[in-house]
Amino acid sequence: MAITESNVPNDVESKVNLTISSKKKVRPKVLFFDVNETLLDLTQMKKKVGNALGGREDLLSLWFTTMLHYSLVTSASGQYKPFGHIGAAALQMVAANNNISITEDDARKISIEAMQNLPVHIEVKGALTKLKKEDYKLVAFTNSSNDGLKTQFENAGLTTYFDERLSVEEVGKFKPFTDTYAWGAQKMDVKPSECMLIAAHGWDVAGALWAGWRAAFIRRPGQQLFPLAPMPEIVASDLEKVADILIDYK
Numbered sequence: 001m002a003i004t005e006s007n008v009p010n011d012v013e014s015k016v017n018l019t020i021s022s023k024k025k026v027r028p029k030v031l032f033f034d035v036n037e038t039l040l041d042l043t044q045m046k047k048k049v050g051n052a053l054g055g056r057e058d059l060l061s062l063w064f065t066t067m068l069h070y071s072l073v074t075s076a077s078g079q080y081k082p083f084g085h086i087g088a089a090a091l092q093m094v095a096a097n098n099n100i101s102i103t104e105d106d107a108r109k110i111s112i113e114a115m116q117n118l119p120v121h122i123e124v125k126g127a128l129t130k131l132k133k134e135d136y137k138l139v140a141f142t143n144s145s146n147d148g149l150k151t152q153f154e155n156a157g158l159t160t161y162f163d164e165r166l167s168v169e170e171v172g173k174f175k176p177f178t179d180t181y182a183w184g185a186q187k188m189d190v191k192p193s194e195c196m197l198i199a200a201h202g203w204d205v206a207g208a209l210w211a212g213w214r215a216a217f218i219r220r221p222g223q224q225l226f227p228l229a230p231m232p233e234i235v236a237s238d239l240e241k242v243a244d245i246l247i248d249y250k
Contacts, residue, residue: 089104
């Protein structure tokens with residue numbers, strides 16, 4: 001039976017990571033980082049969106065899942081809209097279902113502004129510094145737009161840590177579509193098997209693994225692996241622990 005977070009006790013990290021302890025730990029050529037929630041703390045954003053929904057913070061997870069759902073609908077239909085615009089549309093939909101009125105302009109302003117000034121999780125800069133000292137190539141890989149990602153990194157002080165910033169805006173198809181991971185690998189001139197995604201979302205990790213990438217999952221609060229997907233080789237509670245494991249790779 002595969003080791004998943006649903007069938008092991010609280011020490012899941014050590015149990016999962018034990019599965020690679022007897023194997024040769026080959027360094028990935030490129031580490032690709034999801035951005036929102038993986039690197040950046042969404043707490044402030046959730047409060048702003050909650051205020052727009054009349055203080056209904058219980059609707060936040062519904063808004064976020066609706067945004068992800070319609071990003072997939074958009075890509076599956078051969079279309080592309082900026083992630084912030086999809087977030088705004090999802091905000092309007094959730095609001096309307098709860099008798100709250102938000103105009104398109106207000107929804108876009110709330111959605112975009114809420115995403116632009118997010119702080120990093122406390123351990124992130126230290127972990128990135130460790131990985132850079134080990135000569136890992138670090139690439140941001142996000143569903144956000146190029147402009148949005150640039151602003152996020154400038155405001156969070158992350159720009160200098162990364163060798164490259166990749167937005168799916170260029171390929172016009174959101175993660176977790178396999179074509180999008182293939183594009184990311186091609187952009188960095190590496191094979192899929194030489195890529196490792198580091199992310200706090202089970203759907204992103206699943207997409208990367210099914211695209212032939214390696215993966216590390218950060219168990220941020222409220223996040224779970226998808227039980228029907230392959231198991232990532234690293235599972236840890238924060239990025240510093242992921243970095244410590246990767247430093248031992250050869």
